[in-house]
Amino acid sequence: MAFQSYHFLVFFITVFLLVRVVLKNHHEAKKNCLLAASYYFYMCWDWRFAGLIFSITLINYVTGRLIKQADETAGKKLWLGVSLISSLSILAYFKYANFFIESFNGLLIGLGLEPSVPLLSVILPVGISFYTFQSISYSLDIYRNRLEPVSSLRDFSLFVAFFPQLVAGPIVRASHFLPQLDKSFKEEIKNPVESGTALILRGFIKKIAIADVLAVHIVDPAFASPSDYSPLFLMIGLYAYSYQVYMDFSGYTDIARGAARCLGYDLQINFDRPYKATSIGNFWQRWHISMSSFFRDYLFHGLGGSRYGNVYFNLFITFVAIGIWHGAGWNFVAYGVCHASLVMYERWQLNRRKRAGLGVKEYTGLHWVWRVFWIFTIVSLTRVLFRGGTLSDAYAYMEAMGNWSNTHTPLGPLALMTLIVAIALHYTPSQWTYEWKAVYCRLNSWVQSGVIVATLFVILALTTGTAPFIYFQF
Incomplete structure (x- = not known):
């Protein structure tokens, strides 16, 4: 039952009415209903x-x-x-x-x-x-x-x-x-239904209006036949895939958190503007936080972390495990090894700075912009292993990126505009997101209904099908 299906829409409205209206004052019955629905x-x-x-x-x-x-x-x-x-x-x-x-x-x-x-x-x-x-x-x-x-x-x-x-x-x-x-638990979120609805709408916009459009117009063609395109288009394809997978997965998380909030429950934030990272380690602190923190708390610290044993060995095992968690294939093993090597190198640099009496390196101004772009580029390049399917597919993609005689770069206006919008949304201040949600929550219920209908209309107009969420395969 995909989130973007009419089946889920009917299912969720039914569960919402049962939990929030019919069984509102029947705590145990509400939990029974949610378990049966789940x-x-x-x-x-x-x-x-x-x-x-x-x-x-x-x-x-x-x-x-x-x-x-x-x-x-x-x-x-x-x-x-x-x-x-x-x-x-x-x-x-x-x-x-x-x-x-x-x-x-x-x-x-x-x-x-x-x-x-x-x-x-x-x-x-x-x-x-x-x-x-x-x-x-x-x-x-x-x-x-x-x-x-x-x-x-x-x-x-x-x-x-x-x-x-x-x-x-x-x-x-x-x-x-x-x-x-627990029956004694009190909801701490103000306007849970309104703010939950805002999250759901944002999630569907990310998924259908951005992620799916990038997939159809840039990513899928690039990976289907990389030899047909120029190195420039293939590099843009990797950048676009990074934004596709981010908008797709964070969009799912928004819908999940919004649906839970409408039902009266809170789920933790799972992303923190990951492409603002200034290091690979910082990227993993911002990307899929619930998964990366799981491996940090239960595997990395379980192995000894940075206090016991060899910290580089512990990091290597942890990131290889993260790679394998994403899928059963040598490409995912290689993905884990790449990130393990990069994080180990960053830890070695940090330890060397500490021995020299220096702290963590700070980045400001244009230096920060360049550093963020460089880290994003590295992350995007490693994602050829994530998206390629097999090691041979990843190799074919990288080999095609070296064919400078090919100048075919079919980047249409819709694809380019969608990529620019994805970048702009990612780098806007986080406070703006909270402010527009607060504005939505203060609107009259009839105006909120109009916003929902208008958003659904735009989503339906831009939809390219019912592509499943990328992380369903994991």
Whole structure:
């Protein structure tokens, strides 16, 4: 059930009316309704997925309680191990089994032997990476004494399956969401329905009016046949893809946060103007924050962080894991290795400055502009591995970028205008975003309705189809 489908529109309006009107004063019934709606939402993708998400939910609910009840550290580690091994094994089977089989068969072929292991007939469940990590973070937080286990299986199931963020995040921490399910919890957001609607509209504009247009007019043609285009067009294609994936994913996050807010729940911010980063490390602090902070808190710090062991080794493992999290392919491994190498180099530079008695380097004025552009260019170049499909596809794209005899640069006015708008929206001050949302919330309800209708009209006029959100594949 895609967000941009009429099915979701009818579904969400129905759930909203039930939760906000019919069951407004019936706390337990409201949670039952949301849980049933969330499972229905997920089963619309494939009814068999319901058993999978419930299995992961039940494993971590039970092991979370057992971790807390264990008297000794050994017992706590045992049940944490059960949680991690069980959950990650399920994830590995559905997402990585065929990758390992293909790699093993490729190794056999390289040795002159016949491949002997058949591929598995498995469907990658939508959102499995997101809700698996969300579930195991609960067990890890209990093990670290940062969280008390929840007593209600229903509440924990709703935390894992809450439909606005189920298939593509943000990865919600139990410590952030579970307290909101308590009857005594008071909403702190003013005008939740109005501000939630504003977020939803912004998300659809990002997705349909910007991301999909960039895909159709620049990105898809460039990656479909890179040898047909000039190096200039291919470089613009990489820049456009960076904005496409940002507008697509942050647009989904806006819709998810807006839908949750309309229902009375708050989800954390997942992006902070990532292309304003002045280093690769800073980029990951701004990009897909819920995922990068998960790897920072649970893997990087779990390995020892910068205090124990070799910090460069810990960074390398963490970023390779981030690469593999995005997909089962050697291109994603290479993507992780590239970013690991860049962050390790930045850490080495920082340590060298500290030894010389210097602090973190500050960038201002034109130096800041150049630094931001340079970091954005590096990020965009590495995304050829992210978008290319395979290592050979990425190589073909980069090889075509070296063919300066080709001058074919079919950059139409709509494509160029959309790219300029995407850049302008990204670099406007964050305060402007809050101000226009505040203005919308203060409008008369009839005027707000007019804004919604006008926005929907523009979206429908510009739509190029119902392309799925990019991060659904992860």
